[in-house]
Amino acid sequence: MTRQHADLWTAPVADGALDATVAVPGSKSLSNRYLVLAALAGGPSTLRSLLVSRDTRLMAGALEALGVQVDLGGDAVQVTPAPLRGHVTIDCGLAGTVMRFLPAVAALADGPVRFTGDPEALARPMGPLLQALRALDVRVDEEGEPGRLPFTVHGRGAVRGGHVDVDASGSSQFVSGLLLAAARFDQGLTVRHTGPTLPSLPHIEMTVAVLRAAGVVVDDSRPDIWHVEAGPVAGRDVQVEPDLSNAAPFLCAAMVAGGSVSVPGWPARTTQPGGLLPGILTRMGASTSLDGDVLTVSGTGAVHGVDLDLRAAGELAPTIAALAALGDSPTRLRGIAHLRGHESDRLAALAAEITRLGGQAEQTSDGLVITPRPLHGGVWRTYADHRMATAGALVGLRVRGVEVEDVATTAKTLPGFVDLWSGMLAASAHGGRVVRDGLTAGPTA
Numbered sequence: 260m261t262r263q264h265a266d267l268w269t270a271p272v273a274d275g276a277l278d279a280t281v282a283v284p285g286s287k288s289l290s291n292r293y294l295v296l297a298a299l300a301g302g303p304s305t306l307r308s309l310l311v312s313r314d315t316r317l318m319a320g321a322l323e324a325l326g327v328q329v330d331l332g333g334d335a336v337q338v339t340p341a342p343l344r345g346h347v348t349i350d351c352g353l354a355g356t357v358m359r360f361l362p363a364v365a366a367l368a369d370g371p372v373r374f375t376g377d378p379e380a381l382a383r384p385m386g387p388l389l390q391a392l393r394a395l396d397v398r399v400d401e402e403g404e405p406g407r408l409p410f411t412v413h414g415r416g417a418v419r420g421g422h423v424d425v426d427a428s429g430s431s432q433f434v435s436g437l438l439l440a441a442a443r444f445d446q447g448l449t450v451r452h453t454g455p456t457l458p459s460l461p462h463i464e465m466t467v468a469v470l471r472a473a474g475v476v477v478d479d480s481r482p483d484i485w486h487v488e489a490g491p492v493a494g495r496d497v498q499v500e501p502d503l504s505n506a507a508p509f510l511c512a513a514m515v516a517g518g519s520v521s522v523p524g525w526p527a528r529t530t531q532p533g534g535l536l537p538g539i540l541t542r543m544g545a546s547t548s549l550d551g552d553v554l555t556v557s558g559t560g561a562v563h564g565v566d567l568d569l570r571a572a573g574e575l576a577p578t579i580a581a582l583a584a585l586g587d588s589p590t591r592l593r594g595i596a597h598l599r600g601h602e603s604d605r606l607a608a609l610a611a612e613i614t615r616l617g618g619q620a621e622q623t624s625d626g627l628v629i630t631p632r633p634l635h636g637g638v639w640r641t642y643a644d645h646r647m648a649t650a651g652a653l654v655g656l657r658v659r660g661v662e663v664e665d666v667a668t669t670a671k672t673l674p675g676f677v678d679l680w681s682g683m684l685a686a687s688a689h690g691g692r693v694v695r696d697g698l699t700a701g702p703t704a
């Protein structure tokens with residue numbers, strides 16, 4: 260896209276130290292897991308503080324197409340399960356959680372379920388999951404390139420289950436997508452990961468945790484093997500944690516601009532990879548404190564380079580890479596080769612955009628090496644990738660004239676991003692107010 264045609268948002272520069280409390284909405288990963296399990300449950304569920312964003316609307320829409328009643332209006336989302344019907348098409352958008360969590364669910368429907376998505380979604384890997392379904396005697400027809408959207412899962416109302424191998428080195432979501440539906444298979448399911456590396460283990464632990472909380476028996480005592488017993492899934496009343504990965508750019512903003520940013524609702528224990536943020540940001544020069552459920556990150560503007568294995572938390576990589584580009588020494592990010600199959604090829608995208616602004620960033624076989632250089636303004640391309648957009652905003656907090664292309668792509672997981680971001684800056688000028696979806700809600704004390 261050329262500059263003339265792009266939809267550009269000039270990222271605001273911080274003109275002083277930050278002092279704000281930012282309330283971020285619910286976790287995408289938890290929200291879409293709760294929706295799937297609520298659809299497979301034996302009775303209704305109430306999901307409180309569920310994220311309402313493009314990814315969760317796509318999930319809700321897909322489940323509704325399959326016959327489930329999902330009422331997204333109001334403070335709490337009500338889900339009423341129903342027998343799953345086929346002869347429908349599911350639009351996955353660019354949501355990994357929809358394209359990877361629903362094919363095994365579709366196998367339980369009473370007819371064919373066609374999966375489509377955004378043009379960018381056609382580049383995201385699906386093959387190992389589709390092969391695993393075929394190994395379980397589920398018929399899957401691909402329409403174009405093998406192992407990619409679009410494809411059709413031929414539901415037959417039941418899946419035998421048993422044992423299946425899957426190479427999840429491309430995405431942990433292949434494992435999660437099999438486990439989430441497995442309690443509804445006749446024999447349950449044992450999944451064994453066979454690939455060389457396994458990314459995003461906390462997200463698999465999240466899957467196990469939400470299954471257990473719904474009364475499903477899961478054995479994860481052996482490395483790379485998970486067993487889900489056949490049995491009922493309980494309808495639940497749950498409170499969704501805030502999205503800690505979406506909190507990341509706000510917390511990092513305190514390091515870039517100096518000052519403090521707090522995020523309320525920070526869970527004492529979590530399976531979200533964002534739970535690793537306090538440790539990572541401390542290594543990069545921040546001070547962090549947890550006061551009750553409020554996490555505060557404080558910084559001086561100094562950012563130190565790190566050598567970091569982000570295998571467990573690849574979702575944080577775009578934010579950490581943007582932070583690293585503003586550092587005082589080089590950073591090496593490892594263990595994230597699979598980011599080449601995320602919303603964009605994130606390793607290529609980050610290297611290209613940091614370089615475009617005068618920085619130095621090179622891809623390695625499994626990550627990035629970022630050597631800080633003085634940066635200048637310019638267009639920051641986002642490749643339809645929400646985390647590229649928030650990474651550009653972070654760079655623009657210090658570098659004047661960063662124009663973020665298609666900032667609306669943040670609607671994938673955080674539709675209120677621009678309002679929250681400018682609210683954080685406005686609140687800082689007024690002494691620590693709470694910012695919720697762009698609204699300054701009042702003083703914190």
Ligand SMILES: O=C(O)C1=C[C@@H](OP(=O)(O)O)[C@@H](O)[C@H](O)C1
Pocket residue numbers: 287288289355356429430431432435458459462463573574597
């Ligand atoms: O299961 C999940 O909710 C997710 C798992 C991870 O996927 P990968 O293992 O493909 O990185 C993560 O990056 C994604 O944002 C969400």
Ligand SMILES: C=C(OP(=O)(O)O)C(=O)O
Pocket residue numbers: 353354355356574601602646672
């Ligand atoms: C990789 C991500 O998303 P998805 O759930 O679409 O895989 C992400 O949000 O960083």
